[in-house]
Amino acid sequence: MKICVLVKEVPDAAVEKRMDEGSMRIDRSGEKNLNPFDTHAIEAAMQVKEGGEVDVEEVVAVTMGPESAFRALHKAVSLGADRSVHLTDEALAGSDVCATGYALSKVLEAESPDLVLLGQQSDDGECYTIGAVVADHLKMPSLTQVIKMDVAEGKLTCERQAEYGYDTVEVELPAVISVGDAINEPRYPSLKAIMGAKKKPLETKATGDAGIEGDRVGDDGSRTKVLAINPPPQKEAGEIIEDEDTDETVQKIVAWMDERKLLA
Amino acid sequence: MSGILTYALHYEGAFNKNSLGAVSEGAKLAKEIGGEAAVVVVGDPSELSDELCGSLGKYGAAKVYRANAPEGLGAPVVDVMAKVIQDEGYSYALFGGGLLGFEIGAGLTARLNVGVTMEVTEVDAQDGKLVAKRPILQDSAVVDVDYVGEPGVIIGRLNAFDAEESGDATAEVVDVDVQLEEHSTKATMVQRGEQRGADVNIEDAEILVAGGRGLGKAEGFEMCESLAEAMGGAVAATRAVVDAGWYPYAAQIGQTGKTVAPKLYLAAGISGAIQHKVGMQASENIVAINKDPNAPIFEFSDLGVVGDLNKIVPKLAEAVKEKKGG
Numbered sequence: 001m002k003i004c005v006l007v008k009e010v011p012d013a014a015v016e017k018r019m020d021e022g023s024m025r026i027d028r029s030g031e032k033n034l035n036p037f038d039t040h041a042i043e044a045a046m047q048v049k050e051g052g053e054v055d056v057e058e059v060v061a062v063t064m065g066p067e068s069a070f071r072a073l074h075k076a077v078s079l080g081a082d083r084s085v086h087l088t089d090e091a092l093a094g095s096d097v098c099a100t101g102y103a104l105s106k107v108l109e110a111e112s113p114d115l116v117l118l119g120q121q122s123d124d125g126e127c128y129t130i131g132a133v134v135a136d137h138l139k140m141p142s143l144t145q146v147i148k149m150d151v152a153e154g155k156l157t158c159e160r161q162a163e164y165g166y167d168t169v170e171v172e173l174p175a176v177i178s179v180g181d182a183i184n185e186p187r188y189p190s191l192k193a194i195m196g197a198k199k200k201p202l203e204t205k206a207t208g209d210a211g212i213e214g215d216r217v218g219d220d221g222s223r224t225k226v227l228a229i230n231p232p233p234q235k236e237a238g239e240i241i242e243d244e245d246t247d248e249t250v251q252k253i254v255a256w257m258d259e260r261k262l263l264a
Numbered sequence: 265m266s267g268i269l270t271y272a273l274h275y276e277g278a279f280n281k282n283s284l285g286a287v288s289e290g291a292k293l294a295k296e297i298g299g300e301a302a303v304v305v306v307g308d309p310s311e312l313s314d315e316l317c318g319s320l321g322k323y324g325a326a327k328v329y330r331a332n333a334p335e336g337l338g339a340p341v342v343d344v345m346a347k348v349i350q351d352e353g354y355s356y357a358l359f360g361g362g363l364l365g366f367e368i369g370a371g372l373t374a375r376l377n378v379g380v381t382m383e384v385t386e387v388d389a390q391d392g393k394l395v396a397k398r399p400i401l402q403d404s405a406v407v408d409v410d411y412v413g414e415p416g417v418i419i420g421r422l423n424a425f426d427a428e429e430s431g432d433a434t435a436e437v438v439d440v441d442v443q444l445e446e447h448s449t450k451a452t453m454v455q456r457g458e459q460r461g462a463d464v465n466i467e468d469a470e471i472l473v474a475g476g477r478g479l480g481k482a483e484g485f486e487m488c489e490s491l492a493e494a495m496g497g498a499v500a501a502t503r504a505v506v507d508a509g510w511y512p513y514a515a516q517i518g519q520t521g522k523t524v525a526p527k528l529y530l531a532a533g534i535s536g537a538i539q540h541k542v543g544m545q546a547s548e549n550i551v552a553i554n555k556d557p558n559a560p561i562f563e564f565s566d567l568g569v570v571g572d573l574n575k576i577v578p579k580l581a582e583a584v585k586e587k588k589g590g
């Protein structure tokens with residue numbers, strides 16, 4: 001069995017994220033990191049591999065992104081992936097969900113995996129959708145927000161929370177699964193794994209290598225256009241209490257609530 | 265035909281409130297762009313009577329396409345909506361907030377090679393076209409999104425669209441026969457809507473003390489329960505702690521939980537993720553206790569307390585008891 005994990009490089013959690021008014025895209029300058037939600041997908045792949053229920057030959061990390069994104073792949077490999085594929089091309093810049101999902105599906109098609117794993121959301125784009133887009137292109141069944149995944153020969157039994165409570169769904173392989181962050185506690189990479197990551201095979205592909213039609217990706221191939229960026233509706237800033245002396249803090253909270261007749 | 269096609273999710277004989285919101289919004293927008301408002305419903309024929317389907321007319325739908333296919337999973341609905349759009353030519357597909365709409369909308373995007381916008385809070389009709397407004401980056405900005413080509417896929421944020429009965433019209437019900445794609449038959453529902461944990465009632469409470477992952481462990485909820493008891497309220501929770509099995513699903517607030525608007529919502533150890541915020545932002549007073557001064561919840565709290573909940577919450581319970589007793 002072969003597992004592909006889709007990973008993305010995103011601005012580091014500590015970086016204040018903002019839009020770039022010129023390009024109408026997220027400003028992705030500054031410190032970057034592997035999308036934290038994707039570490040759960042890698043961990044899920046490793047648990048399938050180590051679980052012994054099925055034989056996993058390979059875990060392959062796949063990303064689409066600018067040149068710098070190879071670092072997200074190194075991180076994915078240090079967490080256990082065997083090799084990685086980096087789809088990178090100027091022509092891809094500005095791709096929306098439709099274009100990104102299409103492009104990633106072309107890379108996956110060539111890999112022909114039995115299982116594709118993704119994170120529940122990218123920390124910057126927060127679209128929650130790439131999994132289902134990729135799945136439809138690959139003509140595979142899919143499920144998002146999965147928090148429990150039992151693997152057996154040829155099928156998965158998945159659990160996830162939907163609108164009315166928890167659903168249990170049986171999914172035949174090959175399949176595309178986006179995992180929720182409650183599925184596992186990702187491991188930390190060992191120093192040895194971090195050092196060794198650069199030596200694992202990393203293949204770089206341009207659009208042509210992946211058979212991606214140029215007019216379906218990038219700014220021009222995208223099916224949505226950002227017309228304007230506006231500030232959010234303003235909400236009056238709340239009061240802030242820094243807790244130094246807890247007795248005092250608590251009295252302040254009580255007084256605040258009492259003023260609003262919440263303790264009647 | 266220009267028009268707007270929505271999807272109405274249903275469970276145990278009733279349509280989802282957010283789906284009804286999408287139907288209402290779709291009807292309103294269809295009028296503005298001069299098109300028809302239609303709805304797709306999918307499920308076992310025994311669950312989808314003419315009467316139930318026709319009742320969507322009350323929310324402004326002119327037509328309801330009914331298909332016999334599995335309900336509760338995305339791909340079969342993608343097949344049905346794609347066929348209806350291809351045969352009848354709708355200009356937009358619109359979904360209410362929740363979970364399934366994201367999966368169906370994403371599937372349509374791929375199937376029809378069209379644009380998608382999610383977490384949409386508002387839709388504007390301009391010159392016969394729609395522009396979707398989407399908050400991004402933790403709601404720090406809102407982008408206006410236009411579509412290239414048709415149909416455009418619009419996935420609403422939870423509670424963004426209100427379900428409004430606009431009359432007592434009955435929608436025309438049209439049966440559609442759809443051959444499901446092979447991959448759409450490869451996921452099957454084994455159990456739907458399992459309620460994990462006790463059946464607690466939080467919807468009627470005027471005061472809610474909500475706990476999140478910051479409580480550290482399941483036992484942390486005891487602090488919330490003591491405070492709620494002192495205040496005469498109930499206890500609520502985030503998905504993170506419900507998924508972890510610390511608290512019952514029935515107490516979960518947010519996108520795949522409940523929507524509440526109590527007089528007071530006191531959040532302890534909750535970061536304030538969008539999916540939680542959408543279920544409680546209409547509360548009259550929001551108090552947050554969080555040790556991280558940059559936690560997003562402080563952006564929409566009326567009173568923010570930066571500190572360790574383990575120190576603050578027990579003392580607060582005592583102080584409230586004292587105040588109320590005296």
Ligand SMILES: Cc1cc2nc3c(=O)[nH]c(=O)nc-3n(C[C@H](O)[C@H](O)[C@H](O)COP(=O)(O)OP(=O)(O)OC[C@H]3O[C@@H](n4cnc5c(N)ncnc54)[C@H](O)[C@@H]3O)c2cc1C
Binds near residue numbers: 521532
């Ligand atoms: C499709 C989808 C649907 C979702 N539906 C829902 C939903 O219905 N409801 C929901 O709630 N979420 C939902 N989520 C999940 C949501 O995105 C967040 O992951 C979740 O709300 C986070 O829960 P939390 O605040 O408890 O945990 P965290 O985000 O981990 O926050 C914990 C907070 O506790 C603070 N903290 C830690 N220790 C202390 C301490 N000692 N004292 C004080 N503060 C402390 C931390 O600073 C942190 O801010 C959904 C997500 C998706 C993708």
Ligand SMILES: Nc1ncnc2c1ncn2[C@@H]1O[C@H](COP(=O)(O)O)[C@@H](O)[C@H]1O
Binds near residue numbers: 035038041119125
């Ligand atoms: N550019 C990308 N390259 C690889 N994987 C991606 C990319 N964008 C999104 N993903 C995957 O899709 C998941 C959901 O992202 P999103 O739909 O953007 O919220 C992420 O957790 C990743 O696993």
